[in-house]
Amino acid sequence: xxxxxxxxxxxxxxxxxxxxxxxxxxxxxxxxxxxxxxxxxxxxxxxxxxxxxxxxxxxxxxxxxxxxxxxxxxxxxxxxxxxxxxxxxxxxxxxxxxxxxxxxxxxxxxxxxxxxxxxxxxxxxxxxxxxxxxxxxxxxxxxxxxxxxxxxxxxxxxxxxxxxxxxxxxxxxxxxxxxxxxxxxxxxxxxxxxxxxxxxxxxx
Numbered sequence: 001x002x003x004x005x006x007x008x009x010x011x012x013x014x015x016x017x018x019x020x021x022x023x024x025x026x027x028x029x030x031x032x033x034x035x036x037x038x039x040x041x042x043x044x045x046x047x048x049x050x051x052x053x054x055x056x057x058x059x060x061x062x063x064x065x066x067x068x069x070x071x072x073x074x075x076x077x078x079x080x081x082x083x084x085x086x087x088x089x090x091x092x093x094x095x096x097x098x099x100x101x102x103x104x105x106x107x108x109x110x111x112x113x114x115x116x117x118x119x120x121x122x123x124x125x126x127x128x129x130x131x132x133x134x135x136x137x138x139x140x141x142x143x144x145x146x147x148x149x150x151x152x153x154x155x156x157x158x159x160x161x162x163x164x165x166x167x168x169x170x171x172x173x174x175x176x177x178x179x180x181x182x183x184x185x186x187x188x189x190x191x192x193x194x195x196x197x198x199x200x201x202x203x204x
Contacts, residue, residue: 003034007026007027007049008024008025008026008027009024009025009027009070009073010024011023011024012073012076012077012080013077013080013081013084014080015080015083015084015087015128015131015132016087018128018132018133018134019132019133021076021080021132021149021152021153022153022156023072023073023076023152023153023156024073024156025066025069025070025072025073025159026069027049028049028062028063028066029048029049029050029051029059029062030048030049031046031047031048032046032047032048032049033045033046033047034047055163057163057164057165061164061165064165064166065159065164065165065166068159068166068170068171068174069156069159072152072155072156072159072174075152075178075181076149076152079131079148079149079181080131082185083127083128083131083132086124086127086128086188086192087124087128089120089124089192089196090120090121090124090125093117093120093121093196093199094117094121096113096117096203097110097113097114097117097203100113100203109202109203112202112203113199113202113203115202116195116198116199116202116203117199119195119198119199120192120195120196120199123188123191123192123195124192126188127184127188127192129147130147130148130180130181130184131147131148131149131181131184132147132149132150133147133150148177148180148181148184151173151177152174152177155170155173155174158170
């Protein structure tokens with residue numbers, strides 16, 4: 001039996017139906033463990049990843065570079081989970097409207113719930129579109145403005161093709177992207193809270 005490790009972290013969680021955010025940092029030099037479990041018995045071996053002896057940069061610079069890369073990676077994973085939670089809200093709201101219809105609720109009440117559910121859906125869709133391209137076709141996706149995850153992939157690609165320390169311009173771009181993320185989160189949380197309160201009042 002053989003397992004080949006490419007020294008990369010797995011891709012962040014994908015948002016269904018959207019382009020994958022292919023950010024996979026390369027493990028930094030250091031000691032690691034591999035564990036094989038057979039019939040409940042664990043076999044563990046240690047191994048070490050070494051820096052390229054021809055690398056002109058210090059271990060401190062390499063660790064700092066990895067820290068930036070992992071922060072980018074964790075950032076995308078957290079935001080992906082937030083978007084998935086928002087999509088679940090939209091799904092649940094639409095399901096509740098369908099159950100109202102099936103239960104024989106008054107038409108006026110169903111209409112009010114549908115109207116508010118549409119508002120919830122619009123908020124969720126706008127939040128999702130802040131992070132990932134949401135076009136229906138490849139042509140639409142290509143022609144959409146770059147989204148937060150798209151720009152984060154650009155930073156990842158810079159890490160792929162350069163070996164030196166993270167530049168100040170890369171840090172500046174990342175700071176701006178984090179500001180856009182925070183603004184989107186605050187706007188969504190405020191508006192979705194109000195929209196859900198109204199939905200509860202018309203559907204309860």
